[in-house]
Amino acid sequence: MYFPGDYHLHTTYCDGNSTPEEMIAAAISLGYESVGLSGHSYVWFDDGFGMTAPEAYQAEVLALKEKYRGKIDIYLGIEQDVFAERPAEGYDYIIGSAHTIVCGGGYITVDYTVEKVTAGVREYFGGDWQKYVKAYYELAAEIPKRTGADIISHFDLVTKFNKGGRFFDEESREYKAVVYEALKSAAAGCRIFEINSGAVNRGYRSRVYPAVFILKALKELGCRIILSSDAHDSGSVGFMFDEMAEMARECGFKSAVHLTPGGFGEYSLI
Ligand SMILES: [Zn+2]
Numbered sequence: 001m002y003f004p005g006d007y008h009l010h011t012t013y014c015d016g017n018s019t020p021e022e023m024i025a026a027a028i029s030l031g032y033e034s035v036g037l038s039g040h041s042y043v044w045f046d047d048g049f050g051m052t053a054p055e056a057y058q059a060e061v062l063a064l065k066e067k068y069r070g071k072i073d074i075y076l077g078i079e080q081d082v083f084a085e086r087p088a089e090g091y092d093y094i095i096g097s098a099h100t101i102v103c104g105g106g107y108i109t110v111d112y113t114v115e116k117v118t119a120g121v122r123e124y125f126g127g128d129w130q131k132y133v134k135a136y137y138e139l140a141a142e143i144p145k146r147t148g149a150d151i152i153s154h155f156d157l158v159t160k161f162n163k164g165g166r167f168f169d170e171e172s173r174e175y176k177a178v179v180y181e182a183l184k185s186a187a188a189g190c191r192i193f194e195i196n197s198g199a200v201n202r203g204y205r206s207r208v209y210p211a212v213f214i215l216k217a218l219k220e221l222g223c224r225i226i227l228s229s230d231a232h233d234s235g236s237v238g239f240m241f242d243e244m245a246e247m248a249r250e251c252g253f254k255s256a257v258h259l260t261p262g263g264f265g266e267y268s269l270i
């Protein structure tokens, strides 16, 4: 089916492998009418993800916007972490994310490596994964407040290394209750949530974010969805959009959000 664009893309300005122009070229070759770049904000505990030169990033994307005018609409975005060093200013849109729990004088970046996460849960949560998961969702609930998000990213990122429920049970009533509570708070501040294929794309897991039960809850809450590849290289732009659209339809969504010159618009998924 037809997709108008992909708006969660990383470049060499943060931890991506392709330049902004290479990402844009990929979007053009997919026939998109628009594309958005969304560099990671810088955080004080940066592990090499964040943009160290956001001004240069902004200047380059704005220049590319002009260069490609009439060919593709380019939007200047940022993936703003809840612990971003400075507020996101001068962007067309903000994707809000929680990647890291700061606790006990240290931190755990929930999507970094399974070794680091396991060690962190041991050190800061006494090995109690429930407590860790709860701390994550308490933070996720605050994404709109802390980031000014227009879009909330991978809401259940904390499940990244939990394949097969190896650390905690994603089917349990306790887990789902924690998620619902966070989702309700987050949805009160931001109405657009991603379906995000980033972790599948990079081989970490077999399902996209978020889980089906979360998508269904979002539908019930009257929220809207946006399809995102979270691509870190030009070959991954638009990754799994057909599958994500199918998943959205199965959860009752008839449309998805895209960016237009007049703001956020919707296109049909049917
Ligand atoms: Zn992210």
Ligand SMILES: [Zn+2]
Pocket: 008, 010, 079, 230
């Ligand atoms: Zn991202």
